[in-house]
Structures are given as C-alpha cells and as structure tokens.
Amino acid sequence: MNPLTVAAQDATTMIGRELKHTLRFPLMLIALVLVPVVFLLLFVYILGGPIGAGIGAAGRGAPYVDFLVPGILMMTVAAGCPSTAINVHTDRSGGIFDRFRAMAVGRGALLTGHVGASVLRTLATTVVVVGVALLVGFRPHTSVAGWFAVAGIVTAFAFALAWLSAALGLVAKTxxxxxxxxxxxQFLLPFLSSAFVPAESMPNGVRWFAAHQPFTSVVESLRALLAGTPVGNTFYLALVWSAVIALAGYLWARAAFQQEAR
Incomplete structure (x- = not known):
C-alpha cells in the first residue's frame, strides 16, 4: 500500500480516537463553548453599552455586537488550546505514546490525531457560538464566499494554535x-488585540503591540469579511501568521516528540 495512504489512514484513526474521547467526556466540549459564550454575553449585555459608546467612531459606526463577534470567534479558537495541550500531555505521561510506538502506527499520526480532532472541535464550537451571536443581535453582512473565507481563516488559525498547544503539552511537566x-x-493575547476595542484606542506602547500581533490580524480579517467591507491585506496577514505559528508549533512538537522517544 502507498505510504501516504497508510499515513492518512493512521492519522484518520487517531483523529477518530480523539473524537471518541470527546464524546465520552462531553463536559470538555461544553467548556469549549461556554468560555466564548460567557464572554459574548458579558460584553453584549453588561459591558457593551459603555464600551460601545466609548469607542464611538473608532467602532466604525456598527453596533457593538457586530464589532465584538469577530473577536469572540477568535477567542473560540483559542479556547481549544488547553484541552489539546492537556490531552497530549496525558497521552505522553500515561504511556500511550510508548504503546503506539510499539505498534505499526506512523509516529506522525499520534500528534496529527490530536491536532485534527482539535480543529474539528473548534469548527463545531464556532458554529454554536455564531448561532448564539445571531440570537443576541449579531447581523453579518457577508456573502456565501465571505462565509467560506471566514471558515478558512478559522480553520487555519485553529490548525496553527493546535500545533502550538501540542508542543506545549509535550514539554509540560504536569x-x-x-x-x-x-x-x-487563551486570555492575554486576545485582550491585547483589537477583539474588544480598536487597537488605535489603546496607549502608545500597547497600541503598537496590539496592531502588529497575529490575533489582531485574524480579528480584523473576520471583522471585515463579516461586515462585507474591503479586507485589504489583513486577510493575507492572518494566513501568513497562521502558517508561521503552525510551522513553529509543528517543528517544536516534532522535536519534543523525538526527544521523548530517545
């Protein structure tokens, strides 16, 4: 059989294993939805009034919920990081990786399974969060192609953060x-981005960091796509950042995995 076919089958099997674990422990999936939904409701119904009034023209004239939701979608992606890191660490510390190494399973499939399942969980929770956002007044103005572009950015960013989380899970001691x-x-970088307020409303030093960090590129891309406004170069910046983070996370995870095998 073709080696690529075998590798794909092994990866699919590992993804299925992780998804079965998710179904066996539904509280994990609930937690992935709960974090962004709580922030969405908090900022819409409690903090949204004063913040929306405060940012004024900097909020681009849209209702604050429309300004907020792209940031919440980015937080939805970031919310999947802890579970991925914990699952990888649990498999490593529990001897699961050693067991699979003794079997006819491609080594790359082990981490690919965690990453693939993380992306699928993120996409599922994103759909739920978008549904809740629509219920609380979010009104996107995008086309079908725009929705596909949104899904592409979410998938790319989820893939990148999943590899980074896998690396963190491998190197963690506990x-x-x-x-x-x-x-x-999950929390620091989203709050230091344009997720909740425009970067230009922040103090000088923080403003520069917020404007140039990857989370802001993702948020601004989603915001433009969902509002039906010109995206500019933020779309490409979001994809470039996703590619850079994914590559760095993959190389780090592979090195840590190989070190573990010695």
Missing part, C-alpha cells in the same frame, strides 16, 4: 503546567 502554558494564548 497537567496543570500544560493548562497554564496555554493561558496567555
């Missing part, structure tokens, strides 16, 4: 360490 290592991705 489950708590694996979870803690992803907290900057």
């Amino acid at each position: 489950v708590a360490g694996a979870n803690s290592a992803t907290l900057p991705i």
